Amino acid sequence: TYATASFFRGVATGPQSLVAAADGANNAARVARAGSAGLWLGVGAGLLAGLALAGITAWVLPLAVRDAAIGEPAADYLWVRAFAVPFSLLSFGLLGGLQGLGDTKTRAWVSAVGNALNIGLDLVLIFGWGPFPRLGATGAAIATLVSSVVMCGLYAIKHRQLFGRPVRPTREVLRSSLAVGVPAGLTSLLS
Numbered sequence: 030t031y032a033t034a035s036f037f038r039g040v041a042t043g044p045q046s047l048v049a050a051a052d053g054a055n056n057a058a059r060v061a062r063a064g065s066a067g068l069w070l071g072v073g074a075g076l077l078a079g080l081a082l083a084g085i086t087a088w089v090l091p092l093a094v095r096d097a098a099i100g101e102p103a104a105d106y107l108w109v110r111a112f113a114v115p116f117s118l119l120s121f122g123l124l125g126g127l128q129g130l131g132d133t134k135t136r137a138w139v140s141a142v143g144n145a146l147n148i149g150l151d152l153v154l155i156f157g158w159g160p161f162p163r164l165g166a167t168g169a170a171i172a173t174l175v176s177s178v179v180m181c182g183l184y185a186i187k188h189r190q191l192f193g194r195p196v197r198p199t200r201e202v203l204r205s206s207l208a209v210g211v212p213a214g215l216t217s218l219l220s
Contacts, residue, residue, distance in 0.1 A: 035218055042128075069198060119184075126192060143183075147175075
């Protein structure tokens with residue numbers, strides 16, 4: 030599952046270099062299109078990766094793990110994580126645009142917020158504190174889902190501040206983004 034996510038993460042961040050080049054050339058229209066391409070590719074990559082994880086959970090996991098004591102919690106975890114993957118990859122698509130403009134601070138503080146939230150929710154949901162029941166592996170997946178949604182929301186707010194409303198990227202911008210993103214994804218997949 031990590032390899033699949035790594036490939037799609039590379040695809041989603043493909044527009045980063047286009048944003049940087051357009052910003053360096055003072056081409057505001059291309060900056061906006063390339064930034065929006067990250068959003069489009071993040072959504073597309075997220076949906077494809079989520080479906081891939083669902084397929085792995087449905088068809089590969091039962092063949093690979095025969096012990097129900099391991100397989101059932103793993104399946105419960107992966108089903109919930111399949112819903113988190115689209116938010117995670119959309120975050121990478123949004124983040125590619127931000128980093129293309131030289132914004133590295135947003136990733137630092139959003140990661141800190143997301144990780145703190147994930148850890149806090151892990152403690153509550155895995156072990157069951159107060160009114161929350163002990164959910165084990167499913168609780169860990171829910172914590173990741175919630176923190177992924179929050180992080181995606183924070184990236185979307187910052188992206189909107191820097192890029193404005195999303196615009197439709199041209200085919201050329203999408204092709205150029207994929208020309209960078211697919212090799213980056215393959216490199217991540219194979220390393």
